[in-house]
Structures are given as C-alpha cells and as structure tokens.
Amino acid sequence: MAADRHPGGMPFVRVNAGDAESIQVLTDLYNAARVVDDPTSPPAIAELVAGEVEFGWDLHPDTRYLYTAPGADSPVGLLAVDLPIYDNLQLMWAEILVHPDHRRQGHGTVLMKEALRQAREAGRTIIWVGTAEDDLGARAFVERFGFNYASHDARRRQQLADVDSGELARLYEQAEEAAKDYRLERLMSPVPEEVLAELVEVTAAINDAPAGDLTYEDEVFDLARLREIETARQKRGDLMYRIVARHKETGEAAGHTVVVYNALRPKRAGQGDTAVARDHRGHRLGMLLKIAMMQWLAGEQPQLESIETWNNADNSYMINVNEAIGYRLSRIYNMYELKLEGAKPYGQASEDASEKVYSASS
Numbered sequence: 094m095a096a097d098r099h100p101g102g103m104p105f106v107r108v109n110a111g112d113a114e115s116i117q118v119l120t121d122l123y124n125a126a127r128v129v130d131d132p133t134s135p136p137a138i139a140e141l142v143a144g145e146v147e148f149g150w151d152l153h154p155d156t157r158y159l160y161t162a163p164g165a166d167s168p169v170g171l172l173a174v175d176l177p178i179y180d181n182l183q184l185m186w187a188e189i190l191v192h193p194d195h196r197r198q199g200h201g202t203v204l205m206k207e208a209l210r211q212a213r214e215a216g217r218t219i220i221w222v223g224t225a226e227d228d229l230g231a232r233a234f235v236e237r238f239g240f241n242y243a244s245h246d247a248r249r250r251q252q253l254a255d256v257d258s259g260e261l262a263r264l265y266e267q268a269e270e271a272a273k274d275y276r277l278e279r280l281m282s283p284v285p286e287e288v289l290a291e292l293v294e295v296t297a298a299i300n301d302a303p304a305g306d307l308t309y310e311d312e313v314f315d316l317a318r319l320r321e322i323e324t325a326r327q328k329r330g331d332l333m334y335r336i337v338a339r340h341k342e343t344g345e346a347a348g349h350t351v352v353v354y355n356a357l358r359p360k361r362a363g364q365g366d367t368a369v370a371r372d373h374r375g376h377r378l379g380m381l382l383k384i385a386m387m388q389w390l391a392g393e394q395p396q397l398e399s400i401e402t403w404n405n406a407d408n409s410y411m412i413n414v415n416e417a418i419g420y421r422l423s424r425i426y427n428m429y430e431l432k433l434e435g436a437k438p439y440g441q442a443s444e445d446a447s448e449k450v451y452s453a454s455s
C-alpha cells in the first residue's frame with residue numbers, strides 16, 4: 094500500500110487477498126459511495142469485502158485495484174475486472190467507482206481507459222458495465238466511451254414483517270396442489286457429491302432467464318464448478334440454504350432455490366438462484382420452493398428482516414412469483430455493453446429472446 098500513497102507511486106495498486114489495510118481502504122470507498130449512490134443498501138463490512146476479494150463467488154474472484162491520482166495521498170477510485178474462465182471468453186465485466194468528493198475531475202476516465210487497456214491485453218472484446226438506471230450521470234459517462242444500453246436488472250426486497258401470511262398460506266396451498274408429484278428436500282452446504290451432481294442440470298437452467306441484448310453464451314456448469322461455488326461461500330462464512338424439489342416418481346431433481354446468509358449481516362439475506370429444469374416447468378415449483386424457503390428461514394434465522402433478490406427486469410415469470418410473496422421493487426440497474434474490434438456474435442445473442450421459456454433466475 095505504501096507505494097501508492099505519494100506522488101510518483103503506482104497509480105493502480107492491486108488489492109491482494111489478506112491485505113487488511115487495502116481492504117479497509119476499499120471498504121471505506123464503497124461506504125463513501127454508498128451514502129450518495131445507493132443509500133438503502135447496507136454498509137460494506139471489511140470482513141465481507143475481504144472474502145469477496147479472496148474467494149469471489151466461485152473461487153475465481155475478480156481483480157480489484159485502488160487508484161491514486163498523481164499528487165493525491167490516498168486512493169480516489171477503484172477498478173474491478175472480472176474475466177470469465179469457463180465460458181464467455183470474449184467478455185470482461187468492469188466496475189468503476191470514484192469517491193463522491195472527487196468526481197468530475199477525470200478520474201473515472203483514467204479508470205475506464207485502464208479497463209479498456211486490460212481488456213485488449215487479455216484479448217477480451219466485449220465489455221459490460223452496470224449503473225443504476227436513474228443515475229443519468231453514470232449513463233452519460235459510459236456512453237462517452239461508446240457503451241450501449243443492453244439490458245436491465247431489477248432489485249427487489251421482501252420485508253418479512255410486511256408479508257401477508259394469509260395470502261402466503263393460500264399461495265402455498267395452491268402451489269402444493271399443482272406440484273403434488275414433487276417433494277421438497279432441505280439441504281445445507283456442503284451438499285453431498287452425488288446430490289450436487291444431480292443439481293448440475295437444474296443449476297444450468299438459469300441460462301434460460303432473459304438477458305436483454307447482452308452478447309453472451311450460456312454459462313457452463315459442471316460438478317467441479319458447483320463445488321467451487323459452494324467452497325467459495327463456505328470460505329466467506331456464508332450459509333447456503335437450499336431447497337430441492339424432486340419428482341416423486343423418478344426421484345429426479347426438478348428445481349431448486351438458494352438463499353445465502355452471513356452472520357455478520359444477521360438481518361438481511363440474499364436470494365441466490367431459483368431454477369426449474371425445463372421438463373418440470375408449469376407445476377408452480379418456483380412458488381412452492383420460495384415459500385418453503387421462507388418457512389425454513391423463519392425457524393432457522395428468526396431475526397431476519399429482509400431478503401433481497403435480483404432478476405432481469407423482463408423475467409416476468411419470476412417477478413410475478415416474487416411480487417406475489419411480498420417482494421417490492423427497490424431499483425433498476427442497467428447493463429451497458431461495448432464491443433471492441435474483433436468481437437464475434439455468440440449464437441445466443443442472435444436468438445429471439447421472446448421464444449425462450451422463462452422459469453429461471455431468482
């Protein structure tokens with residue numbers, strides 16, 4: 094850290110796992126921005142940020158850099174770059190953040206140029222960035238670099254105290270009736286190897302969720318990757334509550350839902366994937382799984398106050414389920430895409446999105 098604190102030092106310094114000082118600076122930066130950009134989100138916690146930096150969500154974390162402008166004595170911004178390794182090998186996800194006290198001084202531009210330089214160096218030709226839909230300044234910023242709007246995701250929160258329990262019981266009964274050929278199974282991580290193997294196809298069903306005009310190919314899941322996701326969560330101190338729906342007759346895993354909880358943030362949990370395999374759609378399994386999860390969590394984590402979920406804003410199937418059980422819209426985030434020279438269309442991108450059957454995503 095010391096080297097970037099004086100003029101002439103490296104402007105970009107990578108935040109390494111275990112570097113508590115840099116992780117604290119990063120956390121402080123997130124919190125300074127949070128107050129201005131997203132005041133309803135919970136404060137960043139250094140221990141949780143440390144886990145993200147070290148393990149990411151699948152043991153292949155993004156790379157984060159602190160940026161110190163020439164002449165400044167402390168970092169004013171950050172850059173995070175994520176290069177998928179299993180699929181979407183053309184892609185780079187970038188995150189750029191400038192401390193609110195230091196905006197409109199060209200720092201964001203330096204960070205973006207560095208992101209583009211790294212993309213070229215890594216041979217990545219498609220770049221994605223996300224900003225709040227209502228943040229027109231951030232939009233103006235990314236459009237200056239040639240990014241185009243490509244998709245949008247909605248963040249919803251469910252305040253558990255506000256949920257109508259009578260309505261929930263009614264919906265559960267209906268779903269149970271439609272899904273009477275299925276039984277539910279509660280699973281905590283680590284999930285036994287043979288069960289995890291069964292979840293590969295169910296997990297991959299998330300690829301059927303809409304993704305607007307983003308250029309991408311289906312994410313590839315196999316047993317090893319599912320194990321990596323579980324291990325990353327475990328190492329971050331997260332509990333993964335998972336409920337699997339099984340077809341009674343065949344025993345086949347038909348769908349699942351996952352909620353992630355961390356004791357450092359005991360009142361808020363995060364919805365992970367909810368997905369139903371294609372052959373098992375149309376039996377209200379999404380609704381059944383999600384209400385069953387609420388019932389389980391009420392017993393296990395009674396202090397929980399809210400659960401947050403993200404869906405593509407066009408994923409009407411999942412959003413209808415979420416709204417019915419009390420989730421309410423918090424904010425929309427836009428995804429913008431930039432194609433560099435040499436970018437090739439994926440088969441996926443040219444498909445007509447309206448022909449897909451949506452049942453996936455949280």
Ligand SMILES: CC(C)(COP(=O)(O)OP(=O)(O)OC[C@H]1O[C@@H](n2cnc3c(N)ncnc32)[C@H](O)[C@@H]1OP(=O)(O)O)[C@@H](O)C(=O)NCCC(=O)NCCS
Binds near residue numbers: 189
């Ligand atoms: C978006 C963000 C990174 C811009 O950082 P910055 O250091 O202010 O950016 P720059 O000073 O390099 O701005 C470059 C140009 O972008 C445009 N721009 C940036 N912020 C703008 C704003 N709030 N309103 C209108 N235009 C804006 C302007 O054209 C600006 O040039 P100008 O100041 O000469 O008019 C910063 O506001 C931020 O961190 N926002 C929250 C995080 C986020 O949304 N990041 C999205 C990018 S991945």
